[in-house]
Each structure stands twice: as C-alpha cells, then as structure tokens.
Amino acid sequence: MANSIGEQFRVTSFGESHGPAIGVVIDGIPAGIEVDEKFIQSMLEKRKPGQSAITTQRKEDDFFEIVSGVFEGKSTGAPICFIILNLDQQSKDYSALKNIYRPGHADYTYQKKYGIRDYNGGGRSSARITAGWVAAGALAMLYLKKVSNIQIEAIVSSVYNIALPKPYDQYNWGSIENPVRCPDKVTAEKMEALIEEMKQTKDSVGGTIACRILNTPVGLGEPVFNKLNADLAHAMLNINAVKGIQFGSGFESAQLKGSENNDTIDGNTNHDGGITGGISNGRPIEFELAFKPASSIGRPQNMLNTDGSIESINIEGRHDPCVLPRAIAIVEAMAAIVTADHFMRNLKFVQ
Amino acid sequence: MANSIGEQFRVTSFGESHGPAIGVVIDGIPAGIEVDEKFIQSMLEKRKPGQSAITTQRKEDDFFEIVSGVFEGKSTGAPICFIILNLDQQSKDYSALKNIYRPGHADYTYQKKYGIRDYNGGGRSSARITAGWVAAGALAMLYLKKVSNIQIEAIVSSVYNIALPKPYDQYNWGSIENPVRCPDKVTAEKMEALIEEMKQTKDSVGGTIACRILNTPVGLGEPVFNKLNADLAHAMLNINAVKGIQFGSGFESAQLKGSENNDTIDGNTNHDGGITGGISNGRPIEFELAFKPASSIGRPQNMLNTDGSIESINIEGRHDPCVLPRAIAIVEAMAAIVTADHFMRNLKFVQ
Amino acid sequence: MANSIGEQFRVTSFGESHGPAIGVVIDGIPAGIEVDEKFIQSMLEKRKPGQSAITTQRKEDDFFEIVSGVFEGKSTGAPICFIILNLDQQSKDYSALKNIYRPGHADYTYQKKYGIRDYNGGGRSSARITAGWVAAGALAMLYLKKVSNIQIEAIVSSVYNIALPKPYDQYNWGSIENPVRCPDKVTAEKMEALIEEMKQTKDSVGGTIACRILNTPVGLGEPVFNKLNADLAHAMLNINAVKGIQFGSGFESAQLKGSENNDTIDGNTNHDGGITGGISNGRPIEFELAFKPASSIGRPQNMLNTDGSIESINIEGRHDPCVLPRAIAIVEAMAAIVTADHFMRNLKFVQ
Amino acid sequence: MANSIGEQFRVTSFGESHGPAIGVVIDGIPAGIEVDEKFIQSMLEKRKPGQSAITTQRKEDDFFEIVSGVFEGKSTGAPICFIILNLDQQSKDYSALKNIYRPGHADYTYQKKYGIRDYNGGGRSSARITAGWVAAGALAMLYLKKVSNIQIEAIVSSVYNIALPKPYDQYNWGSIENPVRCPDKVTAEKMEALIEEMKQTKDSVGGTIACRILNTPVGLGEPVFNKLNADLAHAMLNINAVKGIQFGSGFESAQLKGSENNDTIDGNTNHDGGITGGISNGRPIEFELAFKPASSIGRPQNMLNTDGSIESINIEGRHDPCVLPRAIAIVEAMAAIVTADHFMRNLKFVQ
Secondary structure (H helix, E strand, C coil): CCCEECCCCEEEEEECCCCCEEEEEEECCCCCCECCHHHHHHHHHHHCCCCCCCCCCCCCCCCEEEEECEECCEECCCCEEEEEECCCCCCCCCHHHCCEECCCCCHHHHHHHHCCCCCHHHHHHCHHHHHHHHHHHHHHHHHHHHHCCCEEEEEEEEECCEECCCCHHHCCCCCCCCCCCCCCHHHHHHHHHHHHHHHHHCCCECEEEEEEEECCCCCCCECCCECHHHHHHHHHHCCCCEEEEEECCHHHHCCCEHHHHCCCCCCCCCCCCCEECCEECCCCEEEEEEECCCCCCCCCEEEEECCCCEEEECCCCCCCCCCHHHHHHHHHHHHHHHHHHHHHHHHHHCC | CCCEECCCCEEEEEECCCCCEEEEEEECCCCCCECCHHHHHHHHHHHCCCCCCCCCCCCCCCCEEEEECEECCEECCCCEEEEEECCCCCCCCCHHHCCEECCCCCHHHHHHHHCCCCCHHHHHHCHHHHHHHHHHHHHHHHHHHHHCCCEEEEEEEEECCEECCCCHHHCCCCCCCCCCCCCCHHHHHHHHHHHHHHHHCCCCECEEEEEEEECCCCCCCECCCECHHHHHHHHHHCCCCEEEEEECCHHHHCCCEHHHHCCCCCCCCCCCCCEECCEECCCCEEEEEEECCCCCCCCCEEEEECCCCEEEECCCCCCCCCCHHHHHHHHHHHHHHHHHHHHHHHHHHCC | CCCEECCCCEEEEEECCCCCEEEEEEECCCCCCECCHHHHHHHHHHHCCCCCCCCCCCCCCCCEEEEECEECCEECCCCEEEEEECCCCCCCCCHHHCCEECCCCCHHHHHHHHCCCCCHHHHHHCHHHHHHHHHHHHHHHHHHHHHCCCEEEEEEEEECCEECCCCHHHCCCCCCCCCCCCCCHHHHHHHHHHHHHHHHHCCCECEEEEEEEECCCCCCCECCCECHHHHHHHHHHCCCCEEEEEECCHHHHCCCEHHHHCCCCCCCCCCCCCEECCEECCCCEEEEEEECCCCCCCCEEEEEECCCCEEEEECCCCCCCCCHHHHHHHHHHHHHHHHHHHHHHHHHHCC | CCCEECCCCEEEEEECCCCCEEEEEEECCCCCCECCHHHHHHHHHHHCCCCCCCCCCCCCCCCEEEEECEECCEECCCCEEEEEECCCCCCCCCHHHCCEECCCCCHHHHHHHHCCCCCHHHHHHCHHHHHHHHHHHHHHHHHHHHHCCCEEEEEEEEECCEECCCCHHHCCCCCCCCCCCCCCHHHHHHHHHHHHHHHHHCCCECEEEEEEEECCCCCCCECCCECHHHHHHHHHHCCCCEEEEEECCHHHHCCCEHHHHCCCCCCCCCCCCCEECCEECCCCEEEEEEECCCCCCCCEEEEEECCCCEEEEECCCCCCCCCHHHHHHHHHHHHHHHHHHHHHHHHHHCC
C-alpha cells in the first residue's frame, strides 16, 4: 500500500502538513522493547526546523505522543501509534498557492492524479510527514539496540561543489557538533558559509549524504527480490528530494575492471559496500545519496496556473536553503526501519 | 516475500541455475491480453548467452513454455506460469567450487545465511534466474501495449571509461543494431573493442545503462512509500551487479542550485527525470544504472575456502567480459514490471 | 500484518481500551469520496455502549475525529486516520485484574504470547477496538454508495434458544426499531425479555447474526485464495466472540443431496449464498455468524492466577448480557470493508 | 494476491485442470528442512481420484516433481516449486461444456468476471488445483515436524444424515483404514453404503469434516486481524465446496449461557476450540467444516446456455458421489499451511 513500508517491521504513515496531526502506526514490534521517549525525541530534534541558523526559521516543536502499544514504558506487541500535533497549522494563509503549481513540488502531479489537493504547506507531499518516519526509525533503533550491536550513522558528504575529502572512514562520524553535520570541521565551515550565502541570495543547494550501517551480521537481505540493497534503495528514494543512490563504489565501480573491483579477502576494500548478492557480508554497509536542491526558493519563478496560464511568482516563506543537515535524521531513520525489518525476517534462518 | 515483486502485477520467481528449470508465476494479469509468444521469445533472445562474440559463449537456448493462465492465446485472469528448462544442467562439473567462496559472488553470504548452498553455477544467486524476469517483463510490455502507449527503452551509456556523449536523447534508441546496444556507432565500436580486449585478457568491465519510459500518463506512483522512483530503484537494485541508480540529473543535481535545477515549464529541461513527488509528471522517465564489472574473471584470485584457508584459484569457464549488452533486456523487463504494476494501481483513481 | 486487513482498501487498527485513544488508518480510498461525518457517527452510535436498557450501562461517547486524508469534506487519496478518544480511561481501577486470567478472555493467551499485558479493560483485546473498525466500515459504505448500489444489512437471527422463524427474507431488514435489532416484533420481544433476565441473573447469552449483501455485481472475489467467502469469513472470525460462519445453506447443505442443493436457474433458491466458486454470482450474498455468550459475567468463577493458583472471583462491572444487538454494526462494517476491497480489486477486470 | 496464501510461509498456486501441469511455489521455507518425497507423495495419494470404489474412477496419477529449492534432499531457503503434470489432459472432449454454465460450478461467475474461460474440466476452478495445495501442506507438515510436536488430523464426521456420534475424541483419529476416513467402523460402513447408493442413483451427498491441531504452543495467532481462527477460516473457505466453519462448540455456543460456555480451568471443556482472543491457548484446536454435495451429478439438470437459453443437460463423466474422503487431505494440508505460517510469525516473540 502507498503509505506503508516494511514487511515484518511495518510502518504506516498518515497526516498532512497542516491537518491536526501527523503520525505513524508501527506494526510488528515485539513485546518487551523499552520505548525510550527521550531518545525518540532527540531524533526528532535532529530533524526539526529552526534548529540552527542555516535551517528554515519556521518553528515546529515536534513533540510526539504515544497513543498505543506501550504499557509501563515497554512495547506490548500491539501496534505502536505515535502522533505529532501540527501546532501551528493555522498560522499561515496558503490560499495564494491554491491555483498555482510550484516547480519541483508535487502540486501538479497530485492534482492530476487525485483531482483534489490539500495545498496548505504541501499537504500530504510535505517533508513534514517525515517527522513521523523519524519517530518510527528511532523505535527501530531501540529494537536493534536491544537485539544487536548494529549502529547506523549518516553524514553530509557534500554540499553543492564542496565535497568532504575521501575516504570518509578517516573521520569520526559519531560526534558531529557543527550544524551542517559534516564530520570534517574545515569542510563543514565552508559548507555552512555557502548555505548562509544561499539564504541571503534566496536560493538553495543540493548535496550528498553518506550512510553506513555497522556491525550487521552476515545474512541480512532476502534474494532475489528483497535484496538488502534493493530495500534500502526503495526506502531512501522515498525521501523527498533524493534523486540517486549508490552502494560501495557505486558509479565508480562502473569504471573499474573486475580485477580491480572484486573485494579482497583481507577486508581492506569494500567496493561492494557490505552487500554481496543482496545479503549483508559482514563489512560495513555503505551507501551515498544524491539530494536535489530544495525546490522552494524565494525568487520569482515561472509557474503554471491551474487555469493553464503562466505566472512569475515569488513564493514567500521561511525555506530551507539546504535540507541536508536536517535530512540526516531521516536517512538514519529509514535505514533503521529497513535494517530492523530484515533483522526480523532473518530470524527464522538462524534458529 | 523474498521471491515476489509487485503489488497488483506480481511476479514470483523460482528456480536455480542448474536445477531442472527456472520460471515465474505472474499474478494479477487481467483476462483478455494476447500472449504473443514470439515477442516474449524475442526478449529472451536479447538476454540469452552466446548471442554475439562479446558475450559469454555458453549456449543456453532459453525457450520458454506456458504452463498456465493462457487459453487460446489469451490470458484468462488466472496466474500465468512460464518455465524455461535448464537444458544443459548436467554439462559441467562444479564440484571444484563446492568448498570455495568466489569473490564478488553470493557464495559466502548464502552459505552463512542459509547454512547450505547449491554451488552449481551459482544456484539461486545466478543471473540465469533473470531469464524468468525477462519473460515476465515481456508480458508486462504486452499488457502495457494493450492499455497504453507506454514505451520502454534502455541503452548502454558507458563501458568502463568509454562514455556515450550526452545528451542521450540525440540518439535513436529504438533500432540499435550493434552487439553492445549503444546507440552511437562510433562509441559502440570503441566499447566493442574494449570488451574484446577484456575477453583476451580474461578480465571484465562494468558500465552504465540508461533507461527511459515514454508516454506515461501523469499519475503513476503512490506517495508516500511507493513512489514510482522508489519502486523503480527497488526493482533495479535487485538486478545482479547493479550498484547504483540516479533519476534525471541525479548526482549532478546534488551539485546544482535550486534556481538551476527546478524544471522549467516549457518542458525543455528534465532534471527531475519525469517524476515529481514520486509521481510521473508526463515528461520522459529517465534513470541510469551503475553496473559493477562481472565478478567472474578467468584469472587467479585469492579466495576464501570453506575451511577458512585462502587459496589462489582460477575459475575456468566461459564468462561474460561485460554483462551490459545482455542486461539491457533485464532492465527493460524490470521497468515494465514496475510500470505495469503502477498502471494497475492507478486505475482506481481515474474512474 | 497483525493489525491490518484488506489489500486495496486496507484498514490498520491501533489502540487499547484504556489508552488515550483508539483509531484506524484507512489506505487505498480513492480521492473525491464525500466523507459524511454524520453517517459515520450514526454507525458508531449503533455500536456504542449504553444505547438501550439491554446493553451495558457503561457510558462511552465514541465521538470520532478526522486526523488526515480529508480536505474540504472529501477524501484526497491520502490515508484517512480516524481517532476516537477514550474519554473515561481513568474512571476505573483494574488493578484487581492484574494477576488474574479471566475465563474466555484473551488474558492468558496474551500474557503467554507477549510476556506483558495491558490488563486495563482488556487492553488491546477489548471489543472497544471495534469502534475503529465501525468507523472504517462506515467509510467503506460511503465509497460503495458512490460507486455502486451495494447494500449491506445485518439482523439478529437468534438469541440463545429463541430463533427468528425462517425464511429471513420475509422480514423488512431495513427499518428495525427495537433494541435487539431482530426484524420480527414478536421474536424481538421474547429476545429482549430473555436478555433482561440474563441481566438480572448476572449471566449472558450468545446467538446468531445474519448478514446479507445486496446488489453486488457478478464478479467480486478472487479465486483461488481470496475467494469472496474466504475473505468474508476471515473478516468475521476476527470479530470478538464469533465462533462460526456459514454461507447460504451452510451446515444444512451438508445434509443435502446434490440434486437438492444445486441452485435452480430461476433464482428461487440460494443455497450457495450468492457466491459460486468464490465469486459473487449476482444473487444476495447471505451468511450467518455464531456468537458465543459474552465471557464477562457477574458471577463468581474459578480463575487461574498468574502465580498458578486458582481463585473464585466475581468480576464486577457493567457487562453486556448479550453482545449481539451492538455487534450488528461491527458485522455490517466488516462486510463493507471486504466488499469495498473486492470491488476495487475487481476494477481491472472490467475496463 | 488472488493466488497466494500465507505471510511468512507463503504458497502461490498456478495451473488449470487440463493444462500441461499444475503446481505451487512455496516461499519462506527455512533452509535445512529435509524434503521427504515419500511423505509428500503419500499425502497426494490420500487426495487422488480413483483410490477406492467410492471415489471418482478417473485415473490421475498425481506424481509431483521438485523444480527448485531443494539441494541434496534439503531445502536451501530458495523458493520450492512443485509441479504435477496433467498426464491425461487430452483424454476427453469438453467442447460440449463450452457454451453451458453448470449449476453450482464457477462456469458462470468466471465467464462474467473474466470474459473468457477455460472450460476444460473446470480449468482454474477445478478441485484438481488442490493437489498442489496438498503438496505444499505436506511440506508445511515436514517443517512443523522439524520444529515442533504439532500434529494435524482430520476425519469425516458426517455424510448427509449419517453423523459420527460425539464426542469425537473418543475415537482413534490416527489410523483410519476405511475408505470413508471416518474413525468409527460402524458409522463408516453406513456412510460407505450411502455413498455407494449415490453412485448408483447418480446423485451426490455433502457432509462435515472435523479437524484438530494438537500440541500447539500457547501463542499462535496474531490479534487483531490475523487471529488464528480467522486465518484458518480463510484457508478452509477457499477449499471448493466448503460452505461453513465452526470452532469448538461453534453454533452450539450460540445457544449457551456464559456460565455454561466459559471453559473451565481443569481443561475438561473446550468450547473455545483451543483458541481464545484469536491466539492458541494450548488446548487442542478443533474446528468443523460443512461441505455442500458435489455439484456434478449424472442427472439431467436445467442449465443456462451462454446464449441465454435454458437446456436440460446430463453431464456425463466419472463424478465423485461424495468428495469428503478425498478432501481430508486438503483440509489437513491447509491447516498445516496456516499453522506453519503462524509458527514462523510467532518466532520473534519468543526469542
């Protein structure tokens, strides 16, 4: 179904940007998992708007509430529903967008597909929906923590033309304290300056995020049609603005010979990105994502009107000049959802 | 489930490289579709080994048989089962591979996941399995032909360091007569020479395949978790050797500003690759895939033995020096499967 | 997944009896359906406690709220989430039930399966959860009303040893004004008196509910594993206290000869209950359900304690002496969910 | 999908009565299960036609072949495909049935749903398809045998008006040597005589089958929408000719008071049929099925012609006067498929 992801750890998303609330129902979580609310909230903080000078200045507090599935702090085996109220849903008048299709946004495609569209703040297509995914991913992390040593980490590896020098594993991914979430201080500062410039010039920039999943057992992933890389790609390409993914050496591998690309036994290479034949091979799972620049920019653009005419319009608002720092939480969450799902699917093979 | 793909047009795969047969069961195909056997066979010919000097010289005839679901040449609404006999299943002795994990192959991961492994020609992990996918994809194309004008085409866009000059749409994709399946004659000849060289030097090369889906209606794709790009990525990343995918400008978009990357209304740009907010927007759907070089090469390589020791082994056999020309059929087939599935899913919204 | 039902019209349930709220997420509803809140509320009224002298005197107001998927009164194609707050969640102290397994209830099985149990009012296993199903079913009815003439009706056909005289189609099912919801006034009064007696004697009674689905097109139902009768049976057996189902002549058919049981062409018989080979045949779909008597009775019963000892306990509370009058709404709702789902699944075969 | 059943142990069925073969693909079976071919064949023998004087005298040998998923006698984790060739597919001319809708059969409903119909021997709607289910069920039994003590047994409990005296557990279900498969010799002989009479008079009779699942752990079944009873009901109602199911006391419970029906702690009663709140409670799981009499009888009947006229026709052929003895194998197989599926689903809750 359109709004669910996962087979055994299954997340169903609902809600619109400016409805009363957004949320998720998580089905398949075993009983007895401690639902650490502080941890879940901390993941939401990583994603929330207004967290630094280089993100949108919209204020959304993104407090989540547990509606079901938790009893005395632990999961019961019943579906867990998290809800995040849309506290500022009434704060803005979107009627100016009622008859306009913003470029790069889903306005036009939603209208044509459904014949009706909640135009307030993007409605169902808004990236706000991902707050629910992050809460679900945080729960997946709590599950993984309980049953494994698996660790999931993502970093901003490039912004526009500023790239973090490779290899990425020379950096400490775990304790990034800059607002860009790039692990190299010097690179991060350049990125920050660039994003600040975009804010001033009312433009936006894209970039790449690298993600790794450490300490997976050999065996996650189900050939032939639910290969771990296929399911990760599926999850990631569902994230707003993601336009590409590569595992291990990815597009570079396409320019290598077999004799160069086959990983050596000593573990010194990881061209395959930790997945062989669709199954985790015990090395770090590594992939990188391409994010297009945010489509919302504060400059006049030609836009199609619902009546077929073209208008040059400037969409006012507090836009993100670069979504990548906030998207780190979403990438980690989606990676956790897929990993938890495959961890469960793999259980029957290890009895 | 591990061996099924699609929701309403659903393909279930079975079989091993050297068992009696491989096959697929296709569920969800409406009644009344003409099952053009010649067309299906022609797609299998595009994928089959031994079709030219630059593919593996293994002979596999890949004739398919209809087991069910077709009556007097038409689909009945019952599941269609296609079977392809493994005619040369006894032709080779694979016992030398019994105790060895070939680099880049799924030998090690299967063994660790399942504790048992059909080592004959790769067993379940063999790319031979994709012959069934191609037959299913051909059926998807017949369905699409009946209900729409949708057209699916793929080309080899690079091999190793030889890249087809962009933009790709300057070429005629439809009638490629060279064995590499690259639409530019000059580039194709360079690629062919390189692949021939790999064959001589017992090495292999990777490359990229570009695919486009033309004439889709606006509206294919289901947000938020079955975005059309997410489902295409999922399908493609299930293809053996695929390590990356990008839609539209993909990783290049990551280096653009919003003011550069937003597609213009005049239709002159297609940075989004024909999909906005997860839904087809009416422009050509365009994506590109990274294939790693074939892992099987005729050179000695260090391999892990099942007893934990390391051996330098030369895997004899008739390997593909470059899988891309044959993979064209697989990419087109998987694209057709996803497109047919989403075409069906979209039906209830256009009544 | 445990908490979802349906393939194309898919309902996901969440919540516990005494948590903050219960609810449902409905995925797959097409855009443009008018979400008539009054009608949905009226279905909830049919199910709610305290509606007459012969139901439990617990007061639950069961007002539903739309969280998502509706814009200006119409469905948008996004998932619809309904929530019903548990307003009186704090009203009672259930700690006496913490260590006891009530007979006939899911206390013991939940505890053994999950190792943890929300014992407040039955938690996840409470029939209160079905309020969400009723709201989802009401939405299914609104969908069916928009796209068809299909009509769904249920009646109480027996209570304990008081049976409505057959054939049931001699009665007017549509406008039942007695609290038992049995269409024959005389029978209804006897049933009411009996239920009143049960209330006095602190016992309970079971019975049967007959349901029919009128005006279905020929063609609903998917052989071989999603026959319409199979999916209806699945839905109905998920209702608390249902222990059996029969279609058409059901268990009576088992005592007939083929020459007696085959339905005649003139339409005068309906032994098959409107479904042949798993597909609706155009005659009324008819089935009947066996409900066991409510397990909660106000008399001392021997119960197993969590420490393994046996205690004679009297569970205080305002129990339903007979659940059938309120269950009518649940049966109709589940029938509507299955019918809507199969209506959608059948669409691709009628283009 | 229409042709698949089960979530983690998933069976996909394909084939028509008179096509080249019927079969199943079983996905989700863990690696390392010994695939005992003799046992599987023995289950097929229990179902096959012509096995005794009281079944149809059609000869179908029903030998199955393993196409995939088994290596050196053991499952590999890959999907297992079984095929049963339709050896006598050419033996009969069905063209007389081309334009006629047989009463009680799916001829009319298939034609109206799909607009096309394989009329040879019932095509996809033929009970012959269940041979594949039986092979899949036999595999489920082999899995259950490996991981549990669960035992599944079914008996014929009534034929027409001849009923096996209750309680059923006074009989030895395990070693029934009469052709009716009723465990009481005297009753069996009466049934046999009746069936013989039907054969002579070219009529047919229905009846009931009782099934029990012994030694299940507490905990199988997933509330709220995949209750074990709901999934068993779903599986059973997919069997051709089944028109009803009841668990434990079933329709009798509907005529009891709560004080009579609640199961006692001592284990002396089993009104709930071993399932409480949708979860196995450790007592024997018990249910009973109503089979309508076989629709095919060798007497003239009025039938609808595809041109709308009515004809009195006598369908020649070697019909089953009573399908129940052969259906025992199907009931046991479907029970095993559901039980294996829920056994797997329950694994993550017992780690």
